[in-house]
Amino acid sequence: xxxxxxxxxxxxxxxxxxxxxxxxxxxxxxxxxxxxxxxxxxxxxxxxxxxxxxxxxxxxxxxxxxxxxxxxxxxxxxxxxxxxxxxxxxxxxxxxxxxxxxxxxxxxxxxxxxxxxxxxxxxxxxxxxxxxxxxxxxxxxxxxxxxxxxxxxxxxxxxxxxxxxxxxxxxxxxxxxxxxxxxxxxxxxxxxxxxxxxxxxxxxxxxxxxxxxxxxxxxxxxxxxxxxxxxxxxxxxxxxxxxxxxxxxxxxxxxxxxxxxxxxxxxxxxxxxxxxxxxxxxxxxxxxxxxxxxxxxxxxxx
Amino acid sequence: xxxxxxxxxxxxxxxxxxxxxxxxxxxxxxxxxxxxxxxxxxxxxxxxxxxxxxxxxxxxxxxxxxxxxxxxxxxxxxxxxxxxxxxxxxxxxxxxxxxxxxxxxxxxxxxxxxxxxxxxxxxxxxxxxxxxxxxxxxxxxxxxxxxxxxxxxxxxxxxxxxxxxxxxxxxxxxxxxxxxxxxxxxxxxxxxxxxxxxxxxxxxxxxxxxxxxxxxxxxxxxxxxxxxxxxxxxxxxxxxxxxxxxxxxxxxxxxxxxxxxxxxxxxxxxxxxxxxxxxxxxxxxxxxxxxxxxxxxxxxxx
Numbered sequence: 001x002x003x004x005x006x007x008x009x010x011x012x013x014x015x016x017x018x019x020x021x022x023x024x025x026x027x028x029x030x031x032x033x034x035x036x037x038x039x040x041x042x043x044x045x046x047x048x049x050x051x052x053x054x055x056x057x058x059x060x061x062x063x064x065x066x067x068x069x070x071x072x073x074x075x076x077x078x079x080x081x082x083x084x085x086x087x088x089x090x091x092x093x094x095x096x097x098x099x100x101x102x103x104x105x106x107x108x109x110x111x112x113x114x115x116x117x118x119x120x121x122x123x124x125x126x127x128x129x130x131x132x133x134x135x136x137x138x139x140x141x142x143x144x145x146x147x148x149x150x151x152x153x154x155x156x157x158x159x160x161x162x163x164x165x166x167x168x169x170x171x172x173x174x175x176x177x178x179x180x181x182x183x184x185x186x187x188x189x190x191x192x193x194x195x196x197x198x199x200x201x202x203x204x205x206x207x208x209x210x211x212x213x214x215x216x217x218x219x220x221x222x223x224x225x226x227x228x229x230x231x232x233x234x235x236x237x238x239x240x241x242x243x244x245x246x247x248x249x250x251x252x253x254x255x256x257x258x259x260x261x262x263x264x265x266x267x268x269x270x271x272x273x274x275x276x277x278x279x280x281x282x283x284x285x286x287x288x289x290x291x292x293x294x295x296x297x298x299x300x301x302x
Numbered sequence: 303x304x305x306x307x308x309x310x311x312x313x314x315x316x317x318x319x320x321x322x323x324x325x326x327x328x329x330x331x332x333x334x335x336x337x338x339x340x341x342x343x344x345x346x347x348x349x350x351x352x353x354x355x356x357x358x359x360x361x362x363x364x365x366x367x368x369x370x371x372x373x374x375x376x377x378x379x380x381x382x383x384x385x386x387x388x389x390x391x392x393x394x395x396x397x398x399x400x401x402x403x404x405x406x407x408x409x410x411x412x413x414x415x416x417x418x419x420x421x422x423x424x425x426x427x428x429x430x431x432x433x434x435x436x437x438x439x440x441x442x443x444x445x446x447x448x449x450x451x452x453x454x455x456x457x458x459x460x461x462x463x464x465x466x467x468x469x470x471x472x473x474x475x476x477x478x479x480x481x482x483x484x485x486x487x488x489x490x491x492x493x494x495x496x497x498x499x500x501x502x503x504x505x506x507x508x509x510x511x512x513x514x515x516x517x518x519x520x521x522x523x524x525x526x527x528x529x530x531x532x533x534x535x536x537x538x539x540x541x542x543x544x545x546x547x548x549x550x551x552x553x554x555x556x557x558x559x560x561x562x563x564x565x566x567x568x569x570x571x572x573x574x575x576x577x578x579x580x581x582x583x584x585x586x587x588x589x590x591x592x593x594x595x596x597x598x599x600x601x602x603x604x
Contacts, residue, residue, distance in 0.1 A: 182563075183563070184560055184562075184563025184564050185522055185560075185564055186563070186564050186565065187563060210515075210593065212594045212597050213512075213515075213518060213556040213559070213592075213593035214556075214559065214560060214563070216516060216518060217519045217521065217522040217560055219519065220487055220519045220522055220523065247596075247597075251515075254514070254515040257515075258516060260486075261486025261487075261488070261516070262486050262488050263488065291512065291549060292514045294549075295483070295513045295514050295549075
């Protein structure tokens with residue numbers, strides 16, 4: 001077992017976590033959330049996206065959030081860019097990294113963005129080129145790497161194919177995402193194994209959803225392969241659009257608890273992180289999706 | 303990795319899961335739950351306990367439940383016996399196995415049963431002897447093997463000490479329980495490793511609570527040591543008495559999903575199990591504690 005001694009977490013709460021909220025979340029609240037996450041020790045934060053407000057109204061305040069937040073040295077701020085137009089808007093706000101995306105499932109790609117996997121990656125080529133010319137890092141989010149709501153199980157070969165396309169256009173690192181949370185350890189390891197055909201272990205991050213409660217066992221399985229970058233969402237922000245009322249992103253608090261319990265360093269202060277989660281959960285008016293947060297808060301309440 | 307290809311699950315829902323319910327659950331409902339669990343393929347069910355109804359009023363119907371249920375060939379029905387008096391009442395109901403218990407934490411032992419660990423095990427000696435003379439199997443539940451609400455972390459040496467005492471009085475197999483759910487993979491593996499000093503891997507079962515969401519990663523860690531017996535509770539029945547409102551027992555549905563996803567046989571029909579969970583959750587008037595059940599029900603609802 002080559003379990004890493006340090007792990008880097010990328011909190012996607014402000015973007016992925018909040019993007020489907022029906023009620024608008026004020027930019028000031030998002031900025032405060034970013035501030036609280038970096039104060040808790042997060043070194044990577046996915047802040048917002050530059051998608052048409054027609055499709056994702058919750059992210060219409062991208063410029064306001066990016067301009068309004070106080071950046072902290074050593075923290076990487078990433079943003080999602082769906083196309084060249086989005087990239088051109090994003091670059092004005094000086095992100096450290098842009099995120100492009102693709103699905104390992106053809107059916108998902110067609111239903112989600114109305115084109116094939118190959119076409120979707122090809123369209124990102126000029127975005128990636130522009131970002132690299134501007135000295136901005138590029139991450140590729142690979143969705144449905146284990147299962148797809150339309151196709152069911154996804155073969156590792158499809159993941160390797162997508163990873164190869166990403167590599168081909170110059171993407172520097174990729175997320176292996178279990179978008180609908182159906183993965184279990186061996187399947188997740190197969191998806192990571194397929195990704196290793198094109199990216200080194202240092203350039204692969206795990207992004208596991210907790211819809212079926214499997215995210216932490218999948219995290220352990222990925223750690224055992226040497227993966228040391230993971231995405232998660234404070235308070236488990238972000239439900240599952242494919243199963244109403246079900247859990248989506250794994251909670252950052254739960255991942256941190258696992259890692260610290262295993263003696264793995266994250267640089268994160270769990271108490272401050274729980275407070276950040278309570279801040280946003282309080283604003284949204286619902287309990288945290290983090291079991292660790294709920295247990296620690298119950299303990300604090302005595 | 304010597305991950306087993308088959309796993310045996312012991313559903314503790316009817317006993318451990320329901321014992322702290324404030325509202326009485328009718329014996330007929332408990333019987334129906336046992337019937338549904340065995341119809342779903344469970345081969346071991348912890349049915350009830352023979353504790354004074356003054357302390358655990360919910361289990362006062364032990365005789366009614368044991369006499370009223372229809373036993374299925376090949377299913378092991380176990381009951382908790384706290385002392386010789388409890389054993390003598392239990393034996394009339396012909397359980398296949400009795401469960402005795404002890405804590406790996408002195409403070410917990412003192413607070414919970416008002417005596418030292420050594421005294422508590424010594425008192426069980428005549429119970430174990432009587433059961434073995436009667437041809438009844440004996441399981442030892444070892445609580446607080448990772449952490450204790452009073453002492454904090456528990457050293458593996460304390461687990462080995464307790465396991466040795468259990469072995470000394472003739473206990474045939476033991477549960478390594480993380481009673482307050484604070485365990486993480488390496489700590490749980492250390493507790494199991496300590497237990498292996500006295501019991502073979504076939505005589506060790508994992509009993510992990512999901513209070514901090516860690517139960518499935520701990521299950522994976524135990525599987526990797528070769529453990530193939532686990533306890534769980536349908537619908538996650540049974541909260542955590544040490545953290546109000548927090549989760550206790552891991553849901554059987556969630557464990558089954560993990561195992562089946564890894565290609566490990568359990569003999570359990572997950573759909574029928576989800577239905578059994580819905581039956582009891584409906585009776586208790588609250589949503590299932592199982593993430594798998596919630597996700598599958600959301601999917602069924604379309």
